[in-house]
Amino acid sequence: MRKRTKEVQLGNVRIGGGNPVSVQSMTTFDPIYVEDTVKQIKGLEAVGCDIVRVAVPTIESAYQLASIMSQISIPLVADIHFNYKLALEAIKQNVDGLRLNPGNIGNDNKIKEIVLAAKEKSIPIRVGVNAGSLEKELLIKYGAPTAEAMVESAIRQVSILEKLNYDKIIISLKASDIKLTTEACEIISHKVDYPLHIGVTEAGTTWSGTIKSAIGIGHLLLQGIGDTIRVSLTGNPIEEIKVGRQILKSLGFIKNEITVISCPTCGRCTVDLITLANEAEKRFENIKKPIKVAIMGCSVNGPGEAKDADIGIAGGVSNYVLFKNGKLDRKIDIDKALDVLLDEIDKM
């Protein structure tokens, strides 16, 4: 069962409070490059990105945020480090959310100014603790960046905001180590009711980072922890969204899409199933139907092995067979197999 956290409204997306787990990513351009940034965000939107974060390194970057937001349709979060003026300008530009750590801003009056401005516009703030940049005194106290140290750091950041009567808070605790990340999230989840943004940070390249993220994010979501996710990959952010959505789909959080079951093939398979299965997955991408489709290597065992699929095809000697709910329907030519399957799905 999912932990019921407080609901925080971020633009047109609700985070926590039992709302669907949202998937987010981050752009790779400085927002001064408006056209590139918008193009990248539109690409992310097209593959199902719910929220986008943009790094704001300079005041010139902050000045472009409203222009970017006017050209996109998902909420934009400004990622600010250290400089309070950037946060104030981002708020002025009407961003949907901020990612900043009040502890990094330093001066109490500056923090107060940011929080009052954010409060006035109901802009949520995500405080994000990264194991790699913990406060020095916490490292001395705990001897290493432990899960407990990360939690204490997050609670400190949260209390600064709470003392200013601010509660539109989202929290993240991340490390590149899966165990550290999940332990920290588990502990904080028992201590606070604010929604959690989860992910394994600096997870690696698309291949290794996908595996690490799936383990870490999957482990937490299976325990009911996590309200919004980010897969962090050294690669195209589009892949982050695809992987994030696939994690949610694999866990049954996204239902209105096609789930593909495909066999690993063995000596009984006489068709090029690998090419067909990959092509099928691509062509199913935009079909919004909660259907289980099987792509199996042989008609001897395939229909039986995939009998919980709604529909499927299995390789024959010189053809494919179409089957529905485990029962053979008809033979199809090899070169028409995928089109026939798509036609049948269309009718369902």
Ligand code: SF4
């Ligand atoms: S469905 Fe057929 S080809 Fe695929 S693994 Fe099973 S027996 Fe082998």
